[in-house]
Amino acid sequence: MTRFILFYFIALCFIDKLSYSVMSYHHITEPEYYQSPINIIHEEALKHIYPPVEINNLGSEEKFLIINTGHTYKLKGLSREATLTGGSLFNKYIFNNLHFHWGKTDSEGSEHRIDYEKFPLEAHFLWKHFIDYNVPPEFLKESKSRYLKKLCVMYKKQQLSAKHKKQLFSTKHKEQLHTNITSDVGIVNFIKEELDDLHDWPVTVRKDGNVERETIVRTLKLKTFNAIYKYLKWIQVNEAESSNPCDSASNEEQYDFNISEFTSQPTTIFAVIAVFFKIDDNAPRYDALSFANLVTEANSNFTTVQDLLSQILTLVNFNQYYTYSGSTTTPPFPTSVTWIVLRQPIFISHEQLDRLRLLLGPEGIIRENWREVQPIAGRFVYFHGEEA
């Protein structure tokens, strides 16, 4: 019995270690590992039953800005009343916009793929949730003190004269100094090496279906990383020429006074519901797409007050979907998105799809506005629903 418990304990540690190392800080700060869209392999998705997806306050009085952004056809919600919760989301999200991705022929257009299959159109319902989080000032203080210590070691090692030290901090010499900790790359590497030791994060990522937590952890770590980066850069720029990094007494208080500037910044996370469309000329005509002929020119727009979301959202099937943590698919590709990708496509007529294909961007017709699939890179994709 004891042996069994011991084995169980070791196995648990191993599983935890494994999933944590996949999602370690080093990866978390490198957005290229958590990009979207992805090709979803159904067989590899982990089965997980989530609570029902809940969409509320759709209402008939929603105010929309309909806009051809030059990249997509977008319905931006101006009333901000519709909310999304449930499914793989614990927080409540506010509707922001609905937009579309299409291609020049019916054989492409969607961003996500299921078992390598592409669809001619993919709709994205994007929702936002605001996180009230301040980077703890002690994170910055401790990073500062470690940074100055490391700088002191280097200072002693190189036995820099005052003149050399001045040179070390001057931006002119950045290129030559790109490997040491006073350069941009140097500070980034310094934070990556030190931060895991510095701070015991309250949450780790486990293989438990909580993809929203992955999104939150990554977003907050990235926010902390950016705050420390900005703070150390500020110290570097404001480093007095006469001060010696080894003189801890003079450095201890010197750079603390404006820490709050670096700690409090708004943080937003996103949830996106992705809906695939297939062609069927008997498909319903969607009100949400019926304004495309009024915004043919890039950046043209107008506003309307009506319910443009319910029609599509009542047709889609929330009983089968994939969910994972990734990024937006347009620059700057922040990795702050929990995706809910519905497995079952709905239908659209050629006539309505072709109307999107006439929209103009800055360089003529928007022929294709989908992004290539990105590596899954150790992420878990979950599948909610009964097998077909």
Ligand SMILES: [Zn+2]
């Ligand atoms: Zn999109």
